[in-house]
Amino acid sequence: MPFTILHKIANTPAIKRFLTENRLFVKLYFNWRYLTADPYNVEKSEFERDKLQRTLEAIKPVGHVKSALEIGCGEGFLTEPLAKISARALGVDISGLVVNRARERFAHAPNIRFKVADILTCDFGEKFDLIACSEVLYYFELAQLPLVVERISDLLNPGGALLLCHARALGDDDSGVPMKKFGAKTIHELFISSPGFTKVYDQTYPMYRITLIRKD
Structure with missing residues (x-):
């Protein structure tokens, strides 16, 4: 058809x-x-490398943790450095195709696991000290975001940290990407304003925003 x-x-x-x-x-x-490898050109794009470096700088105050979770891990470009500051790291993605690729890529790393999962329906059976969401939460519907906030809060240990990195969108901001109906402003402000979270770091760049939040 x-x-x-x-x-x-x-x-x-x-x-x-x-x-x-x-x-x-x-x-x-x-x-x-993900039919093709690295469709977002993370390995070769200077923009993507700079964004990843700034993201890692933002989580330095967190220090070393026992457990880390990346939601929407893709091929594991962020999961890998998260594993360096955690005893164990789990990357989850809704795409089985990319999860298999990530497993092959990091088969040598004993403290990294990858799993096909949707955070709204998956029973993780554990909580985490650090959760990272990079360029992923605008793939939920706006009406689903409050449930996403609740779910992520439930997955965080008390005192745990949440890292957010998302593109700015013209749909809800005065600068950014034109094709997204909402972006970093809506997503990050929803978490910041939610009870039980305290903002630790918040930096806005021309095309994206990085925020670190601590669970009370």
Whole structure:
């Protein structure tokens, strides 16, 4: 069936609501996106390298932790440095394709695990001292964000840290990426204003924002 026909069917209200609520759209999108390795050019892009370095600088106050979780880990470019400051690190992604690639890439690292999981439905069976969400939370619907905040809070140990890094979006900010309906401003402010969280670090750059929050 031609893509244009599938696209029209998927965007009918009832079908779109079903796909959105069950996160099937997101899973299909990322399985397609990761058909090629490093689709976001993290390894070669100076912009991406600088952003990763600034992200790592932001978590220095956290120090060494027992456990770290990266939500939306992709190929593990951030999970790897998280493992260097934690006894064990877990990277989760909704795409089984990229999780398999990450497992192969870091098969030599004994304290890194990767798992196919959606944080809204997965039972992790543990809590974490550090959780990182980089360029991932705008792939939830706006109406789902309060549940995402609640879920991440439940996954954090008391005193644990949450690292957020997201693109700024013209949908909710005066600068940033035009194609996103909401971005760092909506996401980060929702966490900052939620009871039980204290802002530790917050830096806005022209194209993205990095925030570190501590759970009370």
